[in-house]
Ligand code: NAD
Ligand code: IPM
């Protein structure tokens with residue numbers, strides 16, 4: 001197949017991890033005989049520096065015309081003055097809104113080889129397989145903001161339609177998994193959360209085969225650590241989802257491991273690791289590329305419909321997590337390039353094994 005993929009490397013470690021994912025996608029294209037056309041565009045701090053705005057119109061236009069968008073990370077100390085007129089993160093938020101990618105899927109699994117890196121005891125990590133569905137284009141992130149010299153406000157607003165569509169997505173996804181949805185809110189305090197709870201409960205009636213439970217966000221933060229194996233699909237609003245998924249990443253062993261897929265109504269999507277620009281390690285060639293590689297796998301599956309190719313990337317990453325090399329965040333001393341080479345090697349070996357198998361089948365009939 002032919003596909004147009006826009007890459008948005010962004011800031012900090014963003015370009016380092018995006019380059020690895022592009023190298024792996026090129027290897028996939030070659031092995032499976034696809035034509036992937038890559039179009040790199042500026043976003044975030046680098047775009048402020050070169051174009052005066054964090055989401056230049058040409059970047060947005062390219063993303064709108066793409067089959068999928070792969071993003072590294074935006075932001076960093078250079079652009080983090082709280083009084084700055086514009087911030088890199090605004091570019092990412094504007095892009096999510098413009099693409100209408102309201103459902104942010106953030107899968108969490110714990111690789112047995114990395115369980116020792118988790119702050120939790122190993123036995124708690126068995127059977128951890130959670131799919132967070134974070135609402136991505138509403139809530140306090142997008143409400144009206146005010147600021148005077150001695151006060152500030154961020155309006156948190158949700159409409160019924162916004163809650164319905166992300167709830168439906170969560171129930172659909174649960175049907176393909178273990179059939180359980182946990183909806184997380186703060187309905188004991190927030191009006192938006194009471195609307196959220198009512199709406200999710202009403203939508204649940206359309207999915208009688210899926211079990212729904214509600215959980216308040218504060219106790220959910222605790223339960224994620226004490227009973228992580230209990231959860232299947234967790235659906236929640238924008239800000240709660242942001243916070244809970246960084247917490248979830250700690251269970252997996254590193255923030256550098258978790259991927260995400262941001263989806264709207266069509267097939268196109270925005271794919272990015274959940275971590276940020278990691279200014280403390282940027283430029284050193286030590287960033288963990290796994291979250292971005294697994295995001296590229298999600299891109300292959302969700303936007304391009306290439307399930308075998310996605311599984312091939314996931315299997316290659318799995319092999320490298322099992323056997324090493326590992327970056328520093330995983331307790332190893334490998335650089336980003338060594339992990340890239342190991343994943344490319346694992347992919348090549350898969351291809352070799354399947355060719356041997358085909359040849360063997362020919363010989364032996
Ligand atoms: P961060 O995710 O950038 O870093 C938190 C910690 O995790 C750091 O110690 C970092 O070194 C480590 N880490 C993150 N990714 C890693 C990787 N791939 N490999 C190894 N270690 C990794 O969070 P922060 O420091 O709070 O934010 C820094 C900047 O990134 C801020 O400007 C923030 O707004 C931005 N940010 C952007 C995105 C995004 O573009 N999607 C996401 C989160 C944060
Ligand atoms: C994420 C990030 C972003 C968010 C920031 C950079 C706007 O933390 O993707 O998780 O809060 O959504």
Ligand code: MN
Pocket residue numbers: 242243246274
């Ligand atoms: Mn975040």
